[in-house]
Amino acid sequence: MSEMPLLSLAIWVPILAGLVVLTSGAERNASLARKFALIGAGIGFLVTIPLYTGFDVSTPTMQFVELMPWIPRFNINYHLGVDGISVLFIILNSFITFIVVVAGWKVINFRVAQYNAGFLIMSGFLNGIFASLDGMLFYVFFEASLIPLYLIIGVWGGPNRVYAAFKFFLFTLLGSLLFLIALIYLYFVSGNSFSILEWHQLPMALDAQKWVFLAFMVAFAVKVPMWPVHTWLPDAHVEAPTGGSIVLAAIALKLGAYGFLRFSLPIAPDASHEFSGLLIGLSLIAVVYIGLVALVQQDMKKLVAYSSIAHMGFVTLGFFMFSPLALEGAIVQMVSHGFVAGAMFFCIGVMYDRVHSRQIADYGGVVNTMPKFAAFFMLFAMANAGLPATSGFVGEFMVILASVKFNFWVAFTAASTMILGAAYTLWMYKRVVFGDVGNHHVAELSDISAREFFVLALLAVGALGMGVYPYPFTEVLHSSVNELLRHVAVSKIL
Structure with a gap:
């Protein structure tokens, strides 16, 4: 050490x-x-x-x-x-x-x-x-952590930034209050201790575990976000500046998922098993329904925002099958989403800085004027769709493989994301990038600068490196994931 x-x-x-x-x-x-x-x-x-x-x-x-x-x-x-x-x-x-x-x-x-x-x-x-x-x-x-992001959206965001910032803050604040109540309860039943590791060993009756789990679930589900408490995210993404969208997608959405791993599963393991069906059902709704919602979006940022909700549905699905392969796949998906979603929002920001529009209909033929950008955008679009050899494939494949062992119909439903993800991502890419130059705004575009190339290259290294050779990521996870699942498998009912 x-x-x-x-x-x-x-x-x-x-x-x-x-x-x-x-x-x-x-x-x-x-x-x-x-x-x-x-x-x-x-x-x-x-x-x-x-x-x-x-x-x-x-x-x-x-x-x-x-x-x-x-x-x-x-x-x-x-x-x-x-x-x-x-x-x-x-x-x-x-x-x-x-x-x-x-x-x-x-x-x-x-x-x-x-x-x-x-x-x-x-x-x-x-x-x-x-x-x-x-x-x-x-x-x-x-x-x-809410305060800086709230200010970033509210000060540097788009025309409806104040509405989006307040909606983001109110949703997350409500969940946080329930989280605080659960923490205070655990403090008293553990003999006046706030040690999370001690809480992991705390024996609790099933009814108590259920209430604690539900309080945690609301707090973390809003952060992920899970359906149906996801409605703040598209507004926040659309109004946030590019940097705010990158951090929101790459890191802030991971806080809820991380909370499930650090609090819900180890502190209330029996309740986790009791509510696993509910969480799996909500996750599958996010994968399928939100994927269909993404298909009809005309705003590129909103499309990628809904895509993020669908991909995070894979994460929560992997958590509650209680399989090492599924749990590792879910965590890999979280890290991959940081690279890919962050890159997608940066690509949209690059175009918005030049044209000042996020509407798909305002583009067309971008490859003719921005060939370097189009190549990077293609890579990240493919990763978002789960193409093999990109990071977007690794986590999803691990979760689907584990879900086949868990339940065929769960696996079948989850695998639909491969089709839906390819559909909405490639549909957007085709209309924005390919074809003849759509209008004079696109005709006047300049290709990416050295600074933008540097940012995209760094994110590309992450997306490709993790897709081609995920071992450095999964190796770190093995012992901790196995210990967590061993802990969750042990009943803590009094």
């Missing part, structure tokens, strides 16, 4: 960098603000790399643990640690933050310092969520 507080560095380096950007006078100098933000995001990513290189894949125990008292009166501690599940998301989050800072380099021209500081501070809060082993510390970071 490293003696350096790597997790604290992963949390506080981006937060302090954001504060430096805000307080150094950089708000009066956009160039300086961008440079400070890039340095902060770069260092924030670099300090997470030793978490992977120094990680022991042979053990499911928490690693890089940090523990010190925070509020001793209520036994609240600054307790950090990562296992094979959470370490991947910290690295992914720090990587995406770097991408977002580069992506907004020339696009954001007002309140540049505040914009970049918001992403840096949010990055630290998100890393805090993934690293927290104290329930109240988790909740503080969980709630704090």
